Amino acid sequence: MSARGVLGAAPGDEVHIVVLRALPEIVPGDDLPGMLSAAAVDAGLAPGDVLAVAHKVVSKAEGRVVRLGDVVPGAAARRLADETGKDPALCEVILGESRKVVRRRRSLVVCETHHGFICANAGVDASNTPDGTVVLLPLDPDASARGIQHVLSQAAGGRVGVVITDTHGRAFRRGLVNVAVGVAGFDPVVDHRGGRDREGRMLVATDQALGDEIAAAAGMLIGKSSGRPAALVRGLVTAPAPGTLRDLVRREDQDVFRARVDDDGVVI
Amino acid sequence: MSARGVLGAAPGDEVHIVVLRALPEIVPGDDLPGMLSAAAVDAGLAPGDVLAVAHKVVSKAEGRVVRLGDVVPGAAARRLADETGKDPALCEVILGESRKVVRRRRSLVVCETHHGFICANAGVDASNTPDGTVVLLPLDPDASARGIQHVLSQAAGGRVGVVITDTHGRAFRRGLVNVAVGVAGFDPVVDHRGGRDREGRMLVATDQALGDEIAAAAGMLIGKSSGRPAALVRGLVTAPAPGTLRDLVRREDQDVFRARVDDDGVVI
Numbered sequence: 001m002s003a004r005g006v007l008g009a010a011p012g013d014e015v016h017i018v019v020l021r022a023l024p025e026i027v028p029g030d031d032l033p034g035m036l037s038a039a040a041v042d043a044g045l046a047p048g049d050v051l052a053v054a055h056k057v058v059s060k061a062e063g064r065v066v067r068l069g070d071v072v073p074g075a076a077a078r079r080l081a082d083e084t085g086k087d088p089a090l091c092e093v094i095l096g097e098s099r100k101v102v103r104r105r106r107s108l109v110v111c112e113t114h115h116g117f118i119c120a121n122a123g124v125d126a127s128n129t130p131d132g133t134v135v136l137l138p139l140d141p142d143a144s145a146r147g148i149q150h151v152l153s154q155a156a157g158g159r160v161g162v163v164i165t166d167t168h169g170r171a172f173r174r175g176l177v178n179v180a181v182g183v184a185g186f187d188p189v190v191d192h193r194g195g196r197d198r199e200g201r202m203l204v205a206t207d208q209a210l211g212d213e214i215a216a217a218a219g220m221l222i223g224k225s226s227g228r229p230a231a232l233v234r235g236l237v238t239a240p241a242p243g244t245l246r247d248l249v250r251r252e253d254q255d256v257f258r259a260r261v262d263d264d265g266v267v268i
Numbered sequence: 269m270s271a272r273g274v275l276g277a278a279p280g281d282e283v284h285i286v287v288l289r290a291l292p293e294i295v296p297g298d299d300l301p302g303m304l305s306a307a308a309v310d311a312g313l314a315p316g317d318v319l320a321v322a323h324k325v326v327s328k329a330e331g332r333v334v335r336l337g338d339v340v341p342g343a344a345a346r347r348l349a350d351e352t353g354k355d356p357a358l359c360e361v362i363l364g365e366s367r368k369v370v371r372r373r374r375s376l377v378v379c380e381t382h383h384g385f386i387c388a389n390a391g392v393d394a395s396n397t398p399d400g401t402v403v404l405l406p407l408d409p410d411a412s413a414r415g416i417q418h419v420l421s422q423a424a425g426g427r428v429g430v431v432i433t434d435t436h437g438r439a440f441r442r443g444l445v446n447v448a449v450g451v452a453g454f455d456p457v458v459d460h461r462g463g464r465d466r467e468g469r470m471l472v473a474t475d476q477a478l479g480d481e482i483a484a485a486a487g488m489l490i491g492k493s494s495g496r497p498a499a500l501v502r503g504l505v506t507a508p509a510p511g512t513l514r515d516l517v518r519r520e521d522q523d524v525f526r527a528r529v530d531d532d533g534v535v536i
Contacts, residue, residue, distance in 0.1 A: 013287035013496075015488060083534075103524040105535040110524065118440040128470070167476075171439040171525035172386040173447065174518045175457040175477025177484070189443040192492050202396070203492045208435075209443025210488065216445070217485035220283060220478065220504060224460050224471045228281075236488060250442045256371040256378065257439035257525055266351075267373040 028063035033151035047158025052218030097122035141182025178219025186238035296331035315426025320486030365390035409450025446487025454506035
């Protein structure tokens, strides 16, 4: 528990989510950290703020954009295309981003990415991209987040957190939510057990996925169109830490929903 | 798309989450809607606000509290207790709240509740409760939300939304997040496709689980201790609707992660 208060809870019990002004269309090589920093400063950036930014602009700045016309689909991609009705070149890109395909039904292809995320199309995004191109997830989203965090923390004169977000579907529940796919500057999973709130009550919450809650909170406002990709979340108390997406990814051998089970659902 | 703006996006591009003042320990029969309304009015309640409230106080007010000493475990509960090391009476309560047990590993019991939620212990909560008792989910959380919504909307002089929250684990990702287990007053799943943002950009987001994002956002601040169970989320644009948790629950036959699959993960 931080000396400043209960992690996740604001000292003033109030959190503000402020959308940053629109950015121009991002192209490979753009100084995205500088652009985000300038917009964040205009919005009053201060130490302790957490910047949430949609992965798509990060990926575009890093050149993680593929022209499907340049892709030569292999045999596995052509087979996947036959079975799903998807473009063979898109299937080649999806398979290249995947450790494996975990579920398929008709055109739905859910993959485990090289980062360990379980998501549709291995995070390859064909919406709101220049014609004939697709946008991939950053190769190393934590490194992307650290790059942004470094520039913003310098501008703020103190530690700022960064979350890179993507919209994922879920097992069991309908609709998409924004989750954290890259983290820098704070612990994205918090164990409150044994702490006390400011009125002295014992805390019982354990393993709060604060990084994902921040992503979901910002997701109420950002990422619906290309022009408003980032927001500041201010008023939270976070634990200073390098931060990593690995804390939010459940390993397959820890996941009862990817385990082999008997007819009673018992993991075997 | 609402005439007032893009659903989920604030007209002012800013959302505030304001924790309500502490409530006394809630006991069965308390007028929780009235207590929440008074606290919300003190926090400046206005039409358009969404109140997020942790289910535990709702359940307590509704008497959804069971004294384990009063429970006689049946054969199935005694078997589950043997296999998991849990209290047989607790197992009886968990099974009573469940349509079925979907996964088990050691002491972990993940159930499908009668509402359709997939969560540990069927949502039965033994933490932060009076000794020897457990708190169940509300029988009809949408009805609970409607009851609160009615009183708050009257106090606000206009439509207020309500989300009842619980903390759930997830497949694939570590840590717990707050999700909506009851909804009133707005559509918890939003399809933005075909809309435009206020700068005229086409929107691409589809089926945003806004109800869950609101729960996660409020979850950054509420529910960690018994005393601060509710927050106002203000500045969102929501679609007026009765609202229901059913829009957020994926039916088993629509869920590729509960389907039978072949060795390649293809749903069969």
